[in-house]
């Protein structure tokens with residue numbers, strides 16, 4: 001049963017999710033984060049960037065170049081993100097390297113640079129067409145080698161998808177190539193020059209991969225997400241609502257605004 005937290009807006013949700021991440025990093029400076037793309041996690045990344053910037057300004061928190069994790073005398077936490085590791089949830093298949101909409105580029109632009117993460121610590125599934133047969137297994141191995149994902153940030157699609165696990169995805173699925181639904185291609189067409197430019201395929205962490213993360217933090221805002229949130233949290237466990245898989249997780253936190261909570 002997921003813990004549901006209802007907040008006023010995305011900014012407040014971002015601060016709450018950032019609190020959980022800051023606590024994790026205080027305990028484990030090399031924490032492994034699961035990084036979602038999409039508009040939903042942006043307020044969380046912004047809140048984290050704010051904390052990291054505030055921490056960098058704190059006096060007297062450096063000893064031999066290393067910051068002490070914890071709370072200083074002024075009450076502000078010190079936060080050093082340089083050793084944090086990350087795994088993106090998914091990637092398009094077949095976009096040329098450096099394409100502005102590849103999730104490698106998006107994660108670099110929206111997460112790695114603003115947070116000051118170390119680029120070599122951040123992994124994204126290999127979306128090159130030549131790697132399609134091996135990208136999934138390679139990614140699973142890399143996650144295991146990192147010791148698993150400590151905290152997985154998740155958005156949710158209006159059809160209940162998480163990552164790119166569209167309705168019908170197996171609850172046991174691991175990272176693999178999937179075909180995007182027409183609905184998702186239409187939804188994401190706004191980011192591309194023409195609707196036809198949206199890739200047909202992706203590489204996504206599976207629902208089974210997501211279940212292995214130690215803590216899931218699912219975020220959703222706005223009325224368009226209300227039905228999917230209700231199905232995820234209270235509906236039957238069903239592959240037609242992939243996010244309902246979170247009910248199988250021992251530590252899942254759902255942070256929603258009142259509009260996204262309206263059908264609960």
Ligand code: GLP
Nearest residue numbers: 037038039040155156157163164
């Ligand atoms: C995409 C991503 C998902 C994301 C979803 C919702 O399909 N692959 O990870 O959760 O869109 O996007 P948004 O947060 O912009 O509503």
